[in-house]
Amino acid sequence: MLTLLLLFGLAVVASVLIGTRTIGVGVFADFLLKRPVPDMEAAIIDQRLVRTLWAATIGAALALAGAGMQGVTRNPLGDPGILGVNSGAAFAVVFGIAFLGMESPASFAILAFVGAAVTSVLVYALASIGRDGATPVKLALMGAAISAGLGSFTSAFILQFSDALDSLRMWQLGTVAGASMENFFPGIFMLIAGALILVFSSKTINNFALGDDMAASLGENVALKRFIIFIGITLLCGTATSMTGPIAFLGLMAPHALRALVGPDYRLIIPLSAVFGAVLLMVADTVGRVIMPPEEVQVGVTMVLVGVPVFLYLVRFQKAVDL
Amino acid sequence: MKTAQHRQLTLNNVSLGYGAKTIVKDLSLEIPAGQMTAIIGANGCGKSTLLRGISKLLKPENGEILLDGKSIHSYPSKEFARTVGLLPQAPIAPDGITVADLVSRGRFPYQGLFKRNSAEDDEAVAWALQATHTMDLAEKQVTELSGGQRQRVWIAMALAQETDILLLDEPTTYLDLAHQVELLDLLCELNEERGTTMVMVLHELNLAARAAHHLVAMRDGVIESAGTPAEVMTSENLRSIFGLRASVHDPADDGSIVIVPDAREGRR
C-alpha cells in the first residue's frame, strides 16, 4: 500500500520533469514553492501538470473499469474492450467523419462516448436474452461478435473515405498529449460517478465471485446489481476513451497484477487498481516522450509495450488461470 | 465379452508429486489381481495422485511402478491403454455426442490411423452398453442424461476399452445414495463376471467396505493400513486416519461391516 503511494508520487514527479525538455528538480521545487521560475519552464511545468493529471485520471478510470469488468464477469480476461467499447467508439468516430462531416477533436469525443455507450448497452442487452441473464460467457461471446462486426464497418468506411482513415489512424493510437483543463471538466464528473458506483459495489463484486446463485442467496439482487455495475463500467471507459482515444490493455492488466499482489478481495483490488492504473499510465506516457526522440510515441502504444511483457510474465508464472 | 487377464500391478517405493511438492511418499503396494481394491483416506492424502501415477499421468519422482514385472513407462501408450484404463473424476463429454458414439471412443486404443470401427469394436461397445444397462440410452445425447445415467455411460466407455485393470477416481461423486449403491454393485458384477481388476478411490466408507475385497487406507501420502475391510476398518484406524470417532459393527457376523459414527456429545 505504502509502496503504491510512493510509486504514485514518483510517477507524478517523473511525469512532470521528464520530456523533450527536461526540468530540473530544483526548478520544480521553486515552482511548487511559488518562487520565481523562468517563464519558459513555468509554461512547460503547467502543461505537464495538466497532462499528468489527465494521465493519472484516465489510468485510474480504465483500471477501475477493468477491475469491475473482471469482477462482474468472473473472468480474469475481463476487459472493457469485451463490451465493445473501443470498437464502438472507433466506429462512431469514423461514421461521424464520413457522414456527418465532423472534424474537431471535441466532436470526436462526443462521438466516441456515444459509440462506446451505445455499443456496450447493445452487447449487454443481447447477452441478457435467455433465462440466466447476462452471464460472463454470453457477455464475452456477444462482445467479441459485435466488436468484430463493427470493425468490419469501420474498415468499410476507412477504405472508402481516406480522410476518415487519416483521422482514425491518429485517433486510435490513444494520447494524452492534447490535454487541457477546458476539456477535462465535462468528462471528470462522469468519471467520478462511475468510480463511486464501482467503489460502493466492491462488496457486491466479492459476492459475485462466489457465483450468481451464491450471490443471490447472500441477498444480492443479481440482475439489478450487475446492471448498475455495468453502468459504472460504461461511464468510466466510455468517458476515458472519448477523452484520449482507445488505450488498450490497461484495464486488463492492472487488476490482474493487483490480484497477484493483494489477493482476491475486491474491496482492496478496486481502489488499489485505480492508483496502480494511474501510475502505469503516467509511466507509459513519460516513457513515450523519451523513447524515440525527438518524436513522442503515443501513450496508447507505450502502454501496450510496457503492459504486454508484464502480462506475459504473469500468465507464465502465476498459478493456473481459468478462462 | 472378453474376459480380463490377471495382471500383476506392483508399486515399489514410489514417490509422486507436482514440482517441488511431494504428495505420495515412498509407497509400496501390491494390487491383488482380479479383485476390487478401494483406496480410502481423508481429502488431500494422495489417493487421486496415486491413481494418476498408476495410470501414467504422473511420472514417479522415485521408485517404480511395475506391470507384470515391467515398468509401466516401458509399455507403448496404446498397448498400456489396452491393459489399464482410467475413469477420471471429471471427464468431459464432447459437444453434441451421442451415448453410442461416446462409448465407441473407448475403442481408440484398438484403432490405427486409418482403421474405422470394426465388427470387434461393435461387439465390445454393445457389450459395454448392455453390461451398464445403457443400451436404451444409446441414441440419446450425453447432455440429455441424468447424473446417474451419465456416470454409467462413462463406465460403459471405460468397459469398451476392455482393459484388464480399471482405475476409477471417485466414480460415485454427485450421485445419490441409491445410485451410488447401484453403480458399485454394477462394478462388483463386472469384476465377478469378467475378472477385471478394479482400483477405485472412494469417499463413502460403508460403501467401500461393502464393495471392495481389499482396502488401502492412506494418510499424508503413506499407507496406514491395508487388508480386508474388517482388518482395515477398526475404530482405532478410523480415529487415526480420518480423525473420526466411530464404532464398527458386524451385524450378520459375516465380515460385512458397518461403521456408525459416535453420537454427538451431550446427545448420548
Place this chain on the structure above:
Amino acid sequence: MPAFTTHNSSPAQRVKDLRTRSHRRPRRAIAVLAVAVLAVFLMRVLLGSYTVTFPDFLTILQGGTVEGARGARFIVMEDKLPRAVLGLLVGMAFGASGAIFQLLLRNPLASPDVIGISTGASLGAVLGIVYWGATGFSLSIFAVVFSLLIAVGIMALSSGRGNVGHRFILMGIGVSALAGSIINYLISRMNLNSASSAALWMTGSLSSANWDRISILLLVLAVIVPFVVVLHSRLHAIAVGEELAHSLGLNVAITRWIFIVLGVLLAAVATAATGPIAFVAFVSGPIARRLIGGAHSLTASALVGAFIVLLADFIASNYIASGSMPVGVLTGVFGAPILIWLLVRAQKEAG
C-alpha cells in the same frame, strides 16, 4: 426407441446401426453444404456483372474461345475463376483452422483472429510495406513468416506444466494486442497511400488472385491437409478431457502441439494469400456445429468457411456500388449478425 428394437438383430449390429444413424445428420448436412459451396462457386464464376453460360464456361476451361465474346476467356480465366478458386481455398483453410483451435482449446473464442495469428500476419505485412516496399508475393512471405514467428513465440512461452491451452489463449491475446498496437503506430506514421493499402490488406481481399498465388497455396495445402485428415480422429479423442484421452493411449501433449502447428499453418498461408479475411475462422465453427447438430466437424467448418467467403465476394464485387469493396468487409458485416443470431437462439433454447 421401439422403432429400433428389431429382435433378430444382434446388439453389435444395433450399435452399428445406431452409429450410422447418428452420423446421418452430419453426413447429410455436409453433403448439402458441399452442394451449396459448389453452387455459390459456380454463381461466382458464371453470374454477376459479367455473365457466362455454363457451356461457354466449359469451352473456355478446355482452352477454346467463345464465338462473339473474345474477352470472355480473359475475364473468366484471369479474374472470375482465380478469385473463386482462391476464395474457396482460403475459406476452407480459415474455416478448418478456426474449428481446430475451438475444438482443441475448448473455447469458442479461440479462433486465429483472437489469439494473435492473424494480427501477427498483419504486422508482418505492414512491416513489409513500410520498410521493404513489399507487394504481392513478397508481402505474403512477410505475413507467413511473422505469424509463424508469433505462433512459435506464444507456444514456447505457454509450454510447460499445467493448463497449456488456457495459457496459449491468454498469451495469444496479449501478443495480439502488442502486434495490433505496433501496427496502429506504424500506420499512423506512413503516408496516406501506404496506410490505405495496409488497411486494405488487413481487411482481407481476393482482388490479388492469380494462378501463381493459387498454385503456391495449393502446394502448401497439399502438404498440410493430409496430416489433418489422417490425424483428425486424435483431435476428437482429446475432447473427452486430458486425463481420459491419456488413458485411452493418446499422447495428449504431442497431439496438441501438432494441431496447434497445423491450425497456425492453415491460418497463416490463407492469411498470406488474401490478408486476414475477418471473421471467417471465428464463425465457421459455431455455424457448422449448429448445422450438423452440435458436434464439431472440421469438414463442415471448412465448407462453411468457403461458402461465406465465396458468397461475400460475389456480393462485394457485384452489388456494392463502388465495386471495390474487399471481401473481408462483407464477411464481417454479414458474419457478425449471423453469429449474434446463433448466439441469441442458443440462449433462448437454453432459457
